[in-house]
Amino acid sequence: MKHVTYWMVSVFCFVAISTIKAQQTYWSRVEQRESTLGIADVYQKFTTPDFQLKLVRASQTVAALRPNSEPYFDFTPGERLEIRDKDSLYHLGDINLRIKDANGIWKSYSTATTRAKVTALETSGNVLAAADLANTLPSDIPVSVKRYYELDNDQLVMRFEITNKQNRPVEIGALGVPMIFNNILEGKSLVDTHAQNVFFDPYIGKDAGYLEVKRLSGRGPALLVLPKENMAFEAYRPLLDDPTPKSIVFEGFHEWMSHSKAYAEQEWKGVEQWNKPTSLVLEPGESKSFALKFVLSEGIKNIQETLVKEARPVAVGVPGYVLPQDVEGQLFVDYKNDIASIKIEPKGALKVKEEGTTASGKKKYLVQGEKWGRARLTITYNDGVEQTINYKIIKPETDVIKDFGHFLTTEQWFDDPNDPFGRNRSAISYDYDKKEQVVQDGRVWISGLSDEGGAGSWLAAVMKQLVQPNQEEVKKIQGFIDETLWGGIQYNDGPNKYGVKKSLFYYEPDSLPKGTYSDSINYNTWAAWDHKHANDPGRSYNYPHVAAAYWVMYRLSRYHEGLVDNRSWDWYLKNAYHTSVAMVEKAPYYAQFGQMEGSVFLFILEDLKNEGLSDMAMDLEELMKERANHWRALDYPFGSEMPWDSTGQEEVYMWSSYFGYDRKAYITLNAILAYMPTMPHWGYNGNARRYWDFLYGGKAGETSRVERQIHHYGSSLNAIPVLSHFRKNPDDLYLLKVGYGGLLGGISNITQDGFGPAAFHSYPSTLKIDGISGDYGSGFYGYVVNSSSYLVNDEDMGWLAFGGNLSNKGNMVEMELTTAAKSKVFIAPKKLWLTLDAGKFEKVAYNEQTEEVTLTLGSKTPHAPNAYLRIDGEVELPYKKVRGAYQIELGKKETVIKL
Template identity: 75%
Template sequence: MKYNKYGLALVCFFMIISGMKAQRTYWSKVENRESTLGVANVYQKFSTPDFQLKLVKASQTVAALRPNSEPYFDFTPGERLEIRDKDSLYHLGDINLRIKDASGTWKSYSTATHRAEVSPLEVTGTILAAADLANTLPNDIPVSVKRYYELDHDQLVMRFEITNKQNAPVEIGALGIPMIFNNILEGKSLTETHAQNVFFDPYIGKDAGYLEVKRLSGRGPALLVLPKENMGFEAYRPLLDDPTPKSIVFEGFHEWMVHSKAYADKEWKGVEQWNEPTSLTLRPKETKSFSLKFVLSEGIKNIQETLVKEEHPVAVGVPGYVLPKGDRAKLFLKYSKEIESIHIEPKGAIEFTEVGTTASNYKEYQIEGKQWGRARAIITYSDGMEQSINYKVIDARKDVVGNLGEFLFNEQWYDDKSDPFNRTYSVISYDYGNKRQVTQDGRVWIAGLSDEGGAGSWLTAIMKQHLQPKKSEIEKFEMFIDSTLWGGLQYSSGDEKYGVKKSLFYYEPDKMPKGTYSDTLNYKTWAAWDNKHANDTGRSFNYPHVAAAYWVMYRLARYHEGLVENHDWKWYLERAYHTTMAMVDLAPYYAQFGNMEGSVFLEILKDLKREELAEMAESLENTMKQRADHWKALDYPFGSEMPWDSTGQEEVYTWCSYFGFDHKAQVTLNAILAYMPTMPHWGYNGNARRYWDFLYGGKAGETSRIERQIHHYGSGMNAIPVLEAYRKSPDFHLLKVGYGGALGAISNITQDGFMPAAFHSYPSTLRIDDLSGDNGPGFYGYAMNEATYLTNNEDLGWLAFGGNLSQKGDEVEVELTTAAKSKIFIAPKKLWLTLDAGSFEKVTYNDKTGEVTLTLNGKTEHTPYAYLRVDGSEAELPFKKVRGAYRIELSKKETIIKL
């Protein structure tokens, strides 16, 4: 297969064009500014047991921070220092303050605003360098600030000493330390970014908080920034005053905030923060130190081990920090000091029950979510340290998914028979803020039922049926397929080329009746495609949505009775196949990249083989092998249409793993783990990095911006390869990350069933986006991932992710709590049990004999048979095999099967 570069001309995404132009304009403007940092003068260099530290002598800000184990690698953007040596550009070593003046007004001060040579201080003992920062702060600042780089037990520490110069108390309402590391991807290839750049993730956990800094490759040592003295991680503020324009190649910088009340009083007023905002009052002439230490972890998977070694509080949540009601979840805490109290906000939102202490000295708690919404637990230790853990309590998974279906097929069901764009019938985009369907948008795909931003809702609607099929909803989806999808959004040219359009909605006011388009929307941008551009079929990312819809309908028709009536199973499976092949034929340029939901193509291949449709199966497999061969030849084969992306990894991993390209699959997995952390915070646990899709799949307006998105579709999508890798080689880190992403995918669904594009991470917002947007790939990830995992961890004992566990002697029993109750992985046996139809009530595992007992729920109107697949056991069951699955006739009551 050859990839045709003509497709590059179709890259009309403004994010690429404007982003790159903005970066070029930025660098040219910055280069013309006066240099004020003093980099033309001497640098200071220091060696510590872990790092090579380089400071700009004039400013004593960090010029480079290199691990001794890899001295060619720099965690900071030191490579751009001679461009970034200007006023208002932040560097590691800066500090931001807001202090209340005599009139009661908060006034801001920053060492980055106006650069000047700082005054060096005498260096003694373990101090490497020190300076009085008065020269780079305004004269009216009521405090003095000194900064020290020093060693404490051979560890690098950065300490700020703040003294109240006044004869009256001084209130500091904001104190932040900019975290400046090398996340500027501008001008680099994928290979260069993975070798040279980092992403960083915050655990905003007060005194127990920390920052993870990890290379994009996922390899090499990880940097941990830990609080040492008076440096509780209260808030994480975007540094919007740094002039670097944010774009697809630069997410922006943030600062670690110790105190944030001044912002809560003003810019963040009325917004519930991750932690209660605080301020600090310094008595006359009082001095207080604030320090951070820099620690290396051997690798990403060793971070928890490193935290324990550093005697830093460690928390492990099972199944994570999204708490479905009805789940008996667990929390394990480890710290050298005793727990004095656990305070829940809001009161009664979570119920804590102490269980005991594990053999590895973790305090174990059983926890249950009681009140829907955000909540936090504040753990106070005997030394006064406070740790906050942010949770999200949701309804039971079956109720979340059920309510989602109700919302999609009622509030979002579009049936305007006079619609001139042929979108009747469909599940259309929705604006939750205004409680209305989105039938027009200046970004035409949002209202056009295609691309991720427009197809999201109907993709979510069909994936909901994969978990919880409902006859009345399927009937509506059949109407969508016959009236809107087949022959509308997708066309057949008569030669089995099933192209998928970029949008049904388009902007051509001269050819449409007067009044068709709203005069309150902006149709004067590149995003207002005309009919010709909307009908273009050259974007491969649109095809998996359609293929997934056909595949789910095939499964419903094949494994259930009476659910699907408009076409037979073969019609659907053949269209899934032809749609897949059309993607490569009609969208050859984009097809060279991994697609979001591309893992569905493997599911289609498996079913073609099961149905003995050999010619189709061979054709699809050969085509995908050519794509995988292309990926195998690349260093980092998952760039997508962007300079860097986090969505192609799912399909790249899927096919590389399938074809035995294990090295490339591992490269892909390592990259995922670099941008998908596990930490005690529902918003960041399993949250795969995405930061530009509020522009293209979010609500237009002030929240349409470059911003770290909390549980955008990357979470559910990237959880697919992470959990697949876990099932191949059970590693507890993978389970925590993958399950965090899977549950994160449904964490933003409202109680009445609306699923937004993502949650806003800016502390000025901290709420869901109002638009449904591109939620579909995320829910696809959840639906494909949803399973129960039973594992025995050497530190924590028997654990269930997605089920309630009980033990009696050698037997471990798990009652499934997932929405579909159709999959369970028993880690000690590497046994993967899945149902194409039917559901498990509970599964019992005998740890001594290895015997597994399955209890299946009774038959339903449309599901008289269960179809069980057993992967990981050679034992044969006394049931007929149909397409590789055991067909089990269900009774009205439970059916018990022993393996």
């Protein structure tokens, strides 16, 4: 077989090129505007124990913020200062206010709107620089604003002093400080972005909140922005009025808001916010300070340790903050002061019970989800400090997955024998707002059953069967494969014809009867591919969806009885192989990059080996090693059709690890951790960065925009390498917290009736799920192949269960599994990874004294009379091995196995 030689190119799809060109035009317009920041004047430079701080003398805004340990790295976009030195472009050091006037109307004020030279104030003691900002604020503002850069115990603090100038009380309904750091990727190579740019993630947790700023490589010190005085992190507002063009290479800037009532009453009206919106009243002549502190953490994994050193409240939730209703979660709270009260909103949404303290003094609580939906837990400490923790309560995983599969094969099941595009018998995209199937869309792939936005629904319907097979649903999927996938989405016109089309639906009105296309849809865009472009097999990202479908059906056919009857197991596995090979042969341009769901190729390879299909296995392994060697030669092999992406890392890590390219696997993992944080908030815990797919996979309309997506498919896909690396390093609890956050985040947005949306909108004006199913299927793939339970013993917090409930009986620690599949479990003290190809683990037990492990398997079912157990660890069992797995005959009752 002829394989492809790979090369490194800078490659973008048409949409990426178009967006970048538009952005460059926008940048040129910004650059042509009059310079008003005053950068031609002299800069002020200061050195603190942690930072080199550079200020623009005229505005006293931050021109650079560099860690002393790496003085050539700048957390801010100082490199673009000569372009961004115009009115209305925000800088670190600006402030935004909304104040109620005498007529009761909120009026906005910003130091960024109209630049003017500020009045420098005399400094002494710990004050590095200070200014009265009156010149850069409207003359009718009823307060005076002064800004100070100062040291507090040698740490850099930015403080605003606001004084009421009126003889009446003044209500401040919004107070925000723009967080301007260097996340502008425009014009950079991957090497440049990973070395020079940062991403930042908010813990919107009131007084315990913080912002973590990390470079894309995941290496070097992390910057923490902490509340110092009257700066509770109440809301995180996108700065949509900053003209810096947003696109696939710039997510946009946000501001840290300590008060947000004015927005809640206007732009965000009717939207449930992460925290209760507040305002502040200043009495006549009253002054108040609002301060933020800038602290360096040695690295990303040291953030929690740094917070403890800074005497900030630290909370750790197990298994995280997405909480299935049958899981007994744990919450550990570490703070110098005692807890005065705990408040739960909505009332009764959570049940919280105190469980004592850990060896180091952390307060321990049992947390149980009672009501489905979002919930906020507010902890008030004796010193008045408030901490909020946002939870998402979901149904038990078994019920979530059952409902999801039912919705896909009923509400989303497309059955129209007269469909001119050949989509009959499929799970098609769905509009949850309209409660209808999306059979037409100006982006033809959405209705065309391919690309991520169109394949998402049928991919999810197939993947669901691997976790929770249902014979009626499998029957429908067999019809989909025979009538729509094989010979439709995928070519079937001769030997080795395995190309995958970009879309079945297309726009070609002259070739189809009048009335085929809706007049209400705009088809006059690049996204309305004609028949030729829809049939193009050159987009590699479509191939893993098809390969995964065949692989799942192989698994169901091979390890279950009576579930699959349309094709033989080997037809499915061989088709999975041929599709994998075809990706490289027919789509070599993009196949050089890591693919979302690309881990499926490794799973296919393992099963080819298990089946003794040596020639196919060798061929596939050789092909994938050629790709891995290409990645190994690159500094940061995470390209895609986009300039920067967060989905290729999954496959790059898995193959790098498989071939023993440990350094490249480690570099890949660090890059993932740079955009995938862990923090006490269900929306951001384990949430891998993704911010452009509401344009390409979300609902058309006002929410089709560049916006940080909450638990888009990147969360659960990137959880695959993170949890894989944890199993190699079971003492690194940080990895487990991040990975499990992404895993459960992958199903957090499924509705009560089983609809799976593209993602959740992070803008405070929205804060709800997207309206269509879109590309959710890729994320569900990540959940399915990674669904697992973990039993770990932390030195301080004790025994912890991720994916199960704990009980202790003498020396025995028992975990009852709560995942939907109950097919994978990791016993951390033994580094023991146990998986089932069929059958279920009901519970596992570990004897702390003897280190013996006891497995309890569920009873047999009509489709699974045997369990097939694989053990990654030094254990031998007295059972027959079949394709590398122990075949265990199940009975009418549970089966107990001791290891």
